Amino acid sequence: MTAVGDIYPQDRVTLREVGLRDGLQLVKSFPSTEAKRQWIKAEYAAGVRNFEVGSFLPAAKFPQFADVLEMIATVDALPGAHPVALVLNMRGAQNALASGVAELSCVLSATEAHSQANAHRSRDVAIEDLRQICALRDASAHRPLVSVGISMAFGCSLDGAVDPDEVVRLAERAFEAGADSVGLADTVGFAGPKQVHDLTARVVRLAGAAPVLVHLHDTRGMGIANAAAALDAGTRALDGSLGGLGGCPFAPGATGNVVFEDLVFLCESKGFATGIDIDRLVAVRAIVQAAMPDETLYGALARAGLPRRLAGAAA
């Protein structure tokens, strides 16, 4: 049985590398299983402990996640490291539960339009699916965490503005259905820091001791500012991807997820220990770039280096 505090310790910020899943969601050419292993191991050596390693989706449609079981095994072999795998339907949930992965990540859409377009189900059906997944979890031997991310929580590519009250109600329903954590995703990078602060604070209050994971994209340059706002609002768990992998092919040049290295710098600059050595983390970019030579890696720390007073000071 997995305890929430094992994966999301209370005494530090949890920064999760989602490049191996969200970062590969839309790429045409992707790293070999061996390259992914090197990527994970090198980030682990830099201090990263939380990895979204893939998705339980049909391998024929998403060959980049066909090795999800091997990725889970790779992370499980590293002491203190935690894999999480994305699950988008009941079939995927069953496979994930059978895999023994310690954490399942499920998705609810903030808007009805996106829920239908993305998952071909209403939000009500998505909540019922979540309830079933939680029941399967309760019946399982290893009882993994079931985490829920609310996509389009700060704005929807279809509906535009999203009512924060609706997001809070969805979060309540997710907890009520049995979720161990509920997160907020700015899936298309619409949010500004005030909005992130206000909604995150409400969900943190609602969540009590449960983690609230905030997943941000840097599409409009607000990623780091939004992460700062989320930390100010009380979250202690954030997603990022090395080099900002995960850009949208429909917005060329738009970075994807918040740049992991810059996120670490932000957290450390705000006094939150991350346990991650930024210089060693930056060095992992060479592995990713070699495995995906056509992908652009973003990030300011990688270009500019640590400030003078911090250079060499990291463990």
Added chain:
Amino acid sequence: MTAVGDIYPQDRVTLREVGLRDGLQLVKSFPSTEAKRQWIKAEYAAGVRNFEVGSFLPAAKFPQFADVLEMIATVDALPGAHPVALVLNMRGAQNALASGVAELSCVLSATEAHSQANAHRSRDVAIEDLRQICALRDASAHRPLVSVGISMAFGCSLDGAVDPDEVVRLAERAFEAGADSVGLADTVGFAGPKQVHDLTARVVRLAGAAPVLVHLHDTRGMGIANAAAALDAGTRALDGSLGGLGGCPFAPGATGNVVFEDLVFLCESKGFATGIDIDRLVAVRAIVQAAMPDETLYGALARAGLPRRLAGAAA
């Protein structure tokens, strides 16, 4: 006589375009006078009202600012627009006062080492120079504003960490010497948002009704997050440059000033009206890019466009 409230109105955030000065400080090829005029006029049409237009430095060494008088005249011809010119020594101050420009921008270094290396004078001498400039201002017919920026306020390229108490003392001395406003500059992009918030809040308190202009660089990806923190701390005046012009030639790929377009988006998203139309501002990049084809323009809004709910909503 210039009133502070004319240039820095109390009822909105003042966003100052510094691309025509800080953005051109280190470039090898720079726009023609006519291209700069187009740049200013196009940004004015987008709603920008505050322009740092150049520097009173020897034209032989800084030919990019040889046309500073024409730039001042260009801005002065636009109703409600305000030029400011940088002044680094007494000779420059005399020329600036003679020019009739409505605002002089003077610089103090936060550290003794940087003051000596950059301006070949101690901080004490710099304060005395400032006092003289303010006396000349008081004796002038048009009484321009004298604004002071404290460079390296959040960390120094030579000394590393900077004691915030020393920065606050320098700000006090600058006001005592007669400055109309005192600003804080993260000259080399060392700062994180907590540091920006804490120091800005102290100087805002000290400044009372006087503006506190915060000048940030995005070298380590914290520019927008730091701007958000500065706003939270009470400043209502920020610098930026279109496309983030002003990168350091010693850190290739490192962006320079905070990207102006993204800064406007940040302010609007936080509920601060700027009076600036983001789409029209983004369109000005074409003028700047044509004038400086070798310069890389940065910025997320320019790539991704406004979010769905905002697109078309701006004036």
